[in-house]
Amino acid sequence: MTTRGFSCLVVFTLMVLVACESDPDPMPVVQAPAVYKFSRDGESTVSFDGQTTRILMATELINAMEDFEVAELALNEMWANETAAGGDADPFENPALNESTKSVRSKTAASQDYFSSNVTEAIKIKSEFESWISAQVNEVFPNELVLAEPGIAGQIADDVSIRYVNGDGLEYNQAVNKGLIGALMLDQMVNNYLSISVLDAASNRADNDAGTVASGKSYTTMEHKWDEAYGYLFGTSQSESDPLPTLGGDDAFFNKYLQRVDGDEDFTGIAEEVYDAFKLGRAAIVAKNYTVRDQQAAKLRELLSKVVAVRAVYYLQQGKNGIPTSGSDFGAAFHDLSEGFGFVYSLRFTRQPDIDAPYFTASEVDAMIAQLTAGNGFWDITPAVLDAMSKQIADAFDFTVAEAGS
């Protein structure tokens, strides 16, 4: 820059400074509240009943998958909340769920960032869940009284419990349960509701700046989007605003496994970090401070992705440790590997904090799943494969296999 150019700039800067001295501080400090409570004109602005509904639907679905009396039709209806012909279905025990038009299926692999322009893969993923549900009824249920063998579905003892597995040793209900943690809860949180594309969609930012609430609601659309992410983690908590005291006992999905990871001393504090980031990000929206909001969203993408990865490594390691050196006592290993299968499947839905990409791509995850199911699946799997896969996962994050594995 020439001297004259520089002096120009100085004059310009001075003029701006002088002219703008009365401007308010452009970046107000954001303070997170003690608990997740936000209100406008005395009315709470926090709402996430749609998320609660879907968690409860998913809960009934995975429980029903263990009921040998249940028909495939009923499971499909719990999945889609519709009859096969597209009519209204009432598959749930909870009548409120039957009233709802929501479904597990419609939000599975359905995030804005990963799947809105990629329905080809979204429908492939939905079909995989459908194939697990169907196979539970058509492969596993008929073999209730058959002893599982390589290539043959049936029952297998896991200490005092009995597990029902397919010919690969996989429990389909675990694939669905743990798979949904990624394909429904994680995907909706980190690739949808915490996404800039969703938070700032249409006129959300201008509306939030102006305090314009959604039609007939107490919240701005942006506030609500953030709450909907929160709802996939805390939607069934006993206290909506103070969920950590009962963490782990409120559902069998993300809530449960955030607590499990937090319970490992190598990761203690992660639940608090997640909760704090949700509170601070939400407070930042109220304060119209989008820098802080985006920082918390990035932090949540990283932390929530990590929970899934830690749990994947944990179960792969537990499964490895459970493989008997002699004999056929595979039950404990199969149960862990079934859970591991679901968490590995969920890695495809993780989200790196600052880019629009998962920690593991669809094809990388497909390759891992192919390794787990090669030949006769868990019957054939070797400790070396499980160790290599564990390391591959841990290396993408900031933890070790040893930290996650115990």
Added chain:
Amino acid sequence: MKRLGQILFFLGVLVICPLACGPDTDPFDDLMSDGFDRKEMLVHWADNVIIPAFASYAHATDALKTSAVNFGLALDEDSLLKLKEHWLDAVKKWQGVSMFDIGMAEQISLRDFSNIYPVDVEMIENHISTGQYNLELPSTRVAQGLQALDYLLYANQDIERVLADFDDQRRRQYLQAVVERLDSLAQQVLDHWQSGYREAFISTDGSSATSSVDKLTNDFLFYFEKFLRAGKVGIPAGVFSNTVLPDRVEGYYSQRYSRSFTELGLNATVDFFIGKSYDGDVNGPSLEDYINHVTAQNGTRDLTLVILEQWDKARQAIESLDPNLTRQIENNNVQMLKAYDELQKAVVLLKVEMLQALNIQVDFVDADGD
């Protein structure tokens, strides 16, 4: 030159600074105006694109009406083929006007009365057998228009059977009623454009939400997102439902035009965007030019190229499909989903990047409530 630059720089500082920190009154509109001649674009749109498109469509519905009368008199194979030919021409021309849901077209819900699908076969047959119907009722939209004709002319593939069916005078009367209403709606819209609306349209040349540019750009986007991406491809491919819906394609009964209607819709979209005149002879000022104009000011990347490339990909994906989309969905729906994905990528570019560049607010929202 350098000195001039300096002077301009200082002038810029003097002008911008007080404004940037000024009170809430908004003198930006004039001063920060993007300098694009919106009126010239509106004139081109009206005179070279929209009015010729409606004239051509209205001409086609008029010919359709004539051939329906002739068919009613002759009731033979030749007149039936002629009628089918004119029906096809009308549906093709329809693809060129569907997006212009503004003015009279919007007032009379032209699109909803002219090309709704799937049609309600039971209602159509009921109308025929009772002779009791009022095609002005919104509830009868699913029993009239071009797609009701698709059913009436093609539900039966056997020509002898069709002729036998139309031996029933009530069926002939219904055919006439549907064709006449279709044509009268088309003429109304054309007349409106030609008797004053053109002037109103081009004089609303500001940049507010009610200006013609903002409204028509939204109509264009809405058409592309809801009627092309979703209606022609996504809905039948099962993107929004739990199962595929192969009977929801456009031209379901004729079984061979659904892909070409989609291609024509995409052509109309691209042509409008690049400002191609309806007769194809001139390229006038367009959304493409407008975007290039503002992005050149901002020094941002070449958005219009990205959009056009994306449409090329979508076109290729659509061209690879079976001419009968129902058959495509039943045989290999993945190809349909891929075409949908390419169209959706274009939606994102238009809805986020184009609207942002042009500083136009989207006037419709997706209902995705939880």
